[in-house]
Amino acid sequence: MRVVVITGTTRGLGRALLEALHGTRNHVIAISRKTIAEQVDMSNVSFIIHDLSKPHALIEQCKFLEILEILPGETSEICFINNAAVVGQLGDIGTLTQESILRTFNINVISPMLISNELMRTARQLSCQFKIIHIGTGAAHRAIAGLSLYCSSKSAIDMFYKVAFEEGVEACSVDPGVMDTRMQQEIRNNYDPSFPMYEYFTDLQARGELKDPNDVARDLLMQYDLL
Numbered sequence: 001m002r003v004v005v006i007t008g009t010t011r012g013l014g015r016a017l018l019e020a021l022h023g024t025r026n027h028v029i030a031i032s033r034k035t036i037a038e039q040v041d042m043s044n045v046s047f048i049i050h051d052l053s054k055p056h057a058l059i060e061q062c063k064f065l066e067i068l069e070i071l072p073g074e075t076s077e078i079c080f081i082n083n084a085a086v087v088g089q090l091g092d093i094g095t096l097t098q099e100s101i102l103r104t105f106n107i108n109v110i111s112p113m114l115i116s117n118e119l120m121r122t123a124r125q126l127s128c129q130f131k132i133i134h135i136g137t138g139a140a141h142r143a144i145a146g147l148s149l150y151c152s153s154k155s156a157i158d159m160f161y162k163v164a165f166e167e168g169v170e171a172c173s174v175d176p177g178v179m180d181t182r183m184q185q186e187i188r189n190n191y192d193p194s195f196p197m198y199e200y201f202t203d204l205q206a207r208g209e210l211k212d213p214n215d216v217a218r219d220l221l222m223q224y225d226l227l
C-alpha cells in the first residue's frame with residue numbers, strides 16, 4: 001500500500017489534493033493545524049493536527065511509524081507532498097517584523113525539512129520506496145520586490161530537495177502555476193500597489209486567468225500516478 005503524506009489540507013491546493021485522494025487505494029496522512037468538517041467520513045485518511053509554525057514539537061507529534069504500523073496493509077511506498085506554505089509579510093526588507101521572518105521560515109522551510117527527514121528515516125526503517133513532490137513556485141527563482149520572505153523561503157526549501165535528489169532520493173519540484181486560492185487573495189489585498197508586480201497579480205484575477213486548484217490537483221496526481 002502507498003501512503004501519501006500531505007501538509008496544509010484545509011484549503012487551496014492541499015484540500016483539493018486531499019479530496020481527490022479520498023476514497024482511492026492510497027492511505028493519506030494529512031497534516032494541518034485545523035480539522036475540516038468532511039474529515040469524519042474520510043476512511044482512508046489519518047489526520048495529524050499541528051501548527052507548522054511551531055516546529056519544536058513537530059516530530060513528537062508526527063509519529064509516522066506508529067500510524068503506519070496500525071494501518072491494515074503493509075506500506076510499500078511513502079510519498080510526501082510538501083504543500084503547506086504562507087506568503088508571509090509583504091513589504092520592503094527593513095519593514096519586516098522579527099516574528100514574521102521566523103514564522104514564515106518555520107512554516108515554509110524548517111517544518112518541511114523536519115517532516116522530510118523523519119519520513120525518509122521511516123521509509124528506510126520499513127525498507128519501502130520514498131518519493132517527495134515539493135509544491136514549488138516561480139517565485140523561488142525570481143526576486144520579486146515586496147515578497148522577500150516568500151521568494152527566499154521557497155528558494156531555500158527548493159534547494160533542500162535538489163540536494164535530496166543528488167543524494168538519490170526521488171524528489172521533484174512542481175510549479176502549479178497561479179491558482180485561485182487564499183494565497184493569491186492575500187497577495188492582492190496586501191501587496192503595495194507601488195510595487196512593479198502589483199498589476200500582474202490583480203490583472204490575472206481580473207482576466208479570469210487563475211487556475212482552479214481542483215484541476216491542478218487532478219493533473220498533478222495523474223502525472224505522478226497517484227490516483
Ligand SMILES: NC(=O)c1ccc[n+]([C@@H]2O[C@H](COP(=O)([O-])OP(=O)(O)OC[C@H]3O[C@@H](n4cnc5c(N)ncnc54)[C@H](OP(=O)(O)O)[C@@H]3O)[C@@H](O)[C@H]2O)c1
Nearest residue numbers: 008010011012013051052053084085137178179181182183
Ligand atoms: N496560489 C498560487 O498562485 C500558487 C502559485 C505557485 C505556488 N503555490 C504553492 O502552492 C502551495 C499551496 O498554496 P495555496 O495557494 O493552496 O495556499 P493557501 O490557499 O493559502 O493554503 C495554504 C495551506 O497551508 C496551510 N498552512 C498555512 N500555515 C500553516 C501552519 N502554520 N500550520 C499548518 N498548516 C498551515 C493552510 O492551513 P490553514 O487553513 O490552517 O491556514 C492551508 O491549508 C504552496 O506551497 C504555494 O507556495 C501557490
